[in-house]
Amino acid sequence: MDPVVAEARTFQLFIAGEWVDSGGGRTFESRNPADTRDLIGHFQAGTAADVARAIRSAETAGLRWRRTPAPKRGEILYRFGALLAEHKERLARAMTREMGKVLTEARGDVQEGIDIAFLMAGEGRRLFGDTTPSELPDKWAMSIREPIGVAGIITPWNFPMAIPCWKMMPALVSGNTVVFKPSSDTPHCATLLVELMAAAGFPAGTVNLVTGPGAEVGDAIVSSPDVPVISFTGNTETGRRLATQAATRLKRVSLELGGKNGIVVLADADLDLATDGILWSAFGTTGQRCTAASRVIAERTVVDPLLERLERRAKALRLGSGLDSGTDVGPLVNAGALSKVTGYIEVGRREGELVTGGRRGSSAGLEHGHFFEPTIFAGVAPMDRIAQEEIFGPVLSVIPVDDYQGAVTALNQVRYGLSSSIFTRDANTAFRAMRDFETGIVYINAGTIGAETHLPFGGTKETGNGHREAGHAALDTYTEWKSIYVDFSGHLQRAQIDNQPG
């Protein structure tokens, strides 16, 4: 059946509170990855000149926004969160249509946006600093958080609403203004978000949206001397280039990058529970989560019973449009992702044993989408390419090890460090894992997915550069500490000298 396609609309940039065309006059398309005949719309291919306009508008708006009392800024975040909740179903459906994740997960993506909006709305009445004693008499000491200025927000397509909200909510509540450049795979999701931000009452210029290619729009944001802080989520190589470029201007750059997350299954694990956790982590969002599990590191004695369960359950997963209630696994995001995953299947065949999957989804109704079967390789060695490189698709490697120590070594022997998990019934081993796993997030008896917005989110090693999103930690990216000393003694007092012996 042909998709019903209404006349595709042309969407605009949002600069200084107005919806406007790009000065460059070019557009690009966004299409449904489950059926590429379905054209979602035409979007502005922004230019460096558009970015310059957006930055100027953000700078101007920032003069007033940073003086707006933080609790009042928080109230606008609260209204935005309430609007997201009101429009959750519409937003989730638009997300599934544009990037493919199944509808239940798309609802979860919007929910993360709601959660962080409400969490950061509350920060409007906290934004805590410290008041602390001075070493000198009649002197007051305190530290406060101050906004930095214009924040450049550059985001991927895999959490097209949650990730922009994780970044924009803490940036805005702490008094910064933003220039937001979304992935070109999800410009419609970004547009819908910004429409609701405008409706919530963010003043003109505090939020600016510039869609368009990373190499032009992203680059113009990163290279501008007037954008002192960049928050980027995406591929490790893109992040590395961007951070190198930003370093020449000594910008603050928060990077959330790739992952190669592993699940350890020990001999004493509940294998049915582990199977549930592995399937959800490996094949949820078609393996396209930064926290997706692409490695299972299992004690040799349980590899066979675990593989038997995984194979049976993976074969039963239904591919299809995420809008169909019977679908378990949606499409990959685009043709490039499909060809990358297909390339890794050849690598995997050389390195391990293909247990299930390994092909494009071929059943009726899938021919116009980027579908790929949930795939499992067994007998993979820790340093094999499929166990080391981020594939970002529904491909799982099972790595046998001799014992807990072997599992820790294999788990940590990758260049990424986002999420990890262990299935064991032994409390002592669980606590050792919390200590030994070198990742920013560790789960015990659950898969590698399930972050909540009030805890810090981010990874070690090449997953990032030490910053964290969400939780109070997110505020550190978007604020400068200012330490203030008030001397009410009426005479000169010298720290480290007066009031000291000798």
Ligand code: NAD
């Ligand atoms: P990507 O790096 O291709 O693109 C991310 C963003 O950067 C897009 O908006 C893109 O247009 C922009 N961009 C591209 N080139 C640029 C340049 N030269 N200058 C400035 N901006 C540029 O990543 P993607 O394919 O959209 O996302 C998938 C990747 O994101 C995966 O590696 C995944 O692990 C990672 N990711 C990480 C996290 C995390 O929190 N660690 C979360 C989600 C996704």
